[in-house]
Amino acid sequence: MADISGMIEAQELRLMQAWMHRDAGTIRQLAARDCMMILGTNPPELLDRPSFIAAMDKDLRCTGFRLGESVVRRHSRTAWYTAGAEIELKVGAKDWTGRFLLMGLWRKFRIGGWKLIERGLSPTSSEEGLADSIRKMQMWR
Numbered sequence: 745m746a747d748i749s750g751m752i753e754a755q756e757l758r759l760m761q762a763w764m765h766r767d768a769g770t771i772r773q774l775a776a777r778d779c780m781m782i783l784g785t786n787p788p789e790l791l792d793r794p795s796f797i798a799a800m801d802k803d804l805r806c807t808g809f810r811l812g813e814s815v816v817r818r819h820s821r822t823a824w825y826t827a828g829a830e831i832e833l834k835v836g837a838k839d840w841t842g843r844f845l846l847m848g849l850w851r852k853f854r855i856g857g858w859k860l861i862e863r864g865l866s867p868t869s870s871e872e873g874l875a876d877s878i879r880k881m882q883m884w885r
Contacts, residue, residue, distance in 0.1 A: 748858075749816040752823050752850055755858060756811070759848075760829075760867065763806045768797045776859040784844075784866025808832035810845070823850045823858070828868065843868045 755774060762770035770846040771793070777795045791799065800806070814827035825848040847864035 748818055748823055751827050752848075752858065753814055755845075755860070756814070756827070759860065760806070760809050760811065763800055764799055766805075768800075771797055771800070773827045774860055775863075776853075776861045778843055779860050779863065781863040781865065782788065784864070787875060805834040806831060807834065820851055822853045822861075823852075824848075825850060831865075836862065840867075843870070 758770060759774050761767075768875065775793050776795075777793060779796075780824050781791045781796050783791070796804070796873075809832065810830045812828035812830070814825060817824045819875075825846075827846045829846045830842050831841065831844050831846075844863070844866050845866050845868075847862075848860050849862035850858050850862045852858050
């Protein structure tokens with residue numbers, strides 16, 4: 745199988761830029777019709793593609809982002825994308841800016857190529873020392 749990391753990363757960048765510029769046509773092009781987005785709120789909430797497209801104009805606005813280190817893993821006709829990201833978000837009138845874990849499940853369709861089928865967006869923990877504790881558990885280090 746060919747390495748598709750660069751292509752998936754480019755698609756993710758296009759998707760985030762489309763969100764920031766409120767480009768519904770590009771979102772429709774990159775996200776499958778049945779794409780679902782789960783947001784790491786308490787409790788977690790789901791948005792389907794039509795709800796996300798409608799919300800990005802006024803209720804769920806991305807005003808800026810910076811993608812961090814990412815990992816892409818291919819599994820047959822799907823690819824799992826994860827990255828740390830700094831995202832400037834507005835949810836209604838509330839500011840939800842910060843560091844997030846961004847996840848995307850991409851699927852290769854026979855017609856239309858790679859499309860996003862699942863999206864996860866969750867704030868990361870800033871608890872001091874937590875990442876170091878988890879890093880020590882990694883057996884491959």
